[in-house]
Amino acid sequence: MSSGMNNDEKNRGLFANSHHRQAWRKVAGLAAVAALTMGGAAACGTTNTAGGSLSGSESSSTGSISRATLYSSIADLASASDAVVVGSVASQKVAADVDGTTEFTLSIIDVSSVLKGDVQDQSQIVVRQTGSTNQPSGETFMTEGTTYLLYLVKSGLxxxxxxxxxxxxATAGLYAAQQSSAAKSATGSNAGSEQTFSRVNxxxxxxLPATVTAADALK
Incomplete structure (x- = not known):
């Protein structure tokens, strides 16, 4: 009788130990899954935070543009530009000349003044803007016939x-000429170093300042 009870107790003990080991395996497995999940969430959080700190966004009625660099002064904007010119939009056209799908608005600019870069006075240059009226991109497109102060970078194409x-x-380097009575009285036209330009976006x-004159365009 005593021997039978000892065997019974032994069996219960073996069962308890087996159940205990299974329970611990489940706990360990759940802990591992939780650790992996938390690690993944932390990694995603780090990526999102870094991306947010490095990029800005330009918005308009047609969409938005993500940018990696924001400018804190006209001097910074000018330093980042390959050319700074004053010119008027003579004509425009749309072309999908890079990948055959993405449309670009191409503005042919009659350059009246070169403030920086190897552009020649009284020449024509082509300024590209991503998108078109059919493919809105978030950029504010130039208007034919309007004079602009343009901060430009080479296309790299x-x-x-x-x-x-x-x-x-994108549109940070785009300033449109405004009619100035002071400039008119000084020069008889809306031209020259006293010409004032208003920030487009x-x-x-x-x-960046809301307005800038051609004389201060690099300062």
Missing amino acids: DGDLAKQYYVTG VDSGDT
């Missing part, structure tokens, strides 16, 4: 397209 430019910072995220 191949062949003949290498001679073309993009606006620095004030919601670009950059810390």
Whole structure:
């Protein structure tokens, strides 16, 4: 009788130990899954935080543009530009000349003044803006016949397209001429160093002045 009870107790003990080991395996497995999940969430959080700190966003009624660099002054904007010119939009056209799908608005600019870069006075240059009226991109497109102060970077494209430019910072480097009575009285026209230009996109995220004169365009 005593021997039978000892065997019974032994069996219960073996069962208890087996159950205990299974329970611990489950706990260990759940802990491992939790650790992996938390690690993944932390990694995603780090990526998102870094991305947010490095990029800004330009918005308009047509969409938004993510940017890696925001400018805190006209001097910074000018320093980042390959060329700074004053010119009027003579004509425009749309071309899908990079990948055959993405449309670009190409503005042919009659250059009246060169403030920086190897552009020649009284020449024509082509300024590219991503998108079109049919493919909105978030950029504020230039208007034919309007005079602009343009901060430009080289296109970096191949062949003949290498001679073309993009606006620095999408629309950050785009200032439109405003009619100034002071400039009129001084020069008889809306031209010259006293000409004032207004920032086209004030919601670009950059810390730039609302207006700038041609004389201060590099300062």
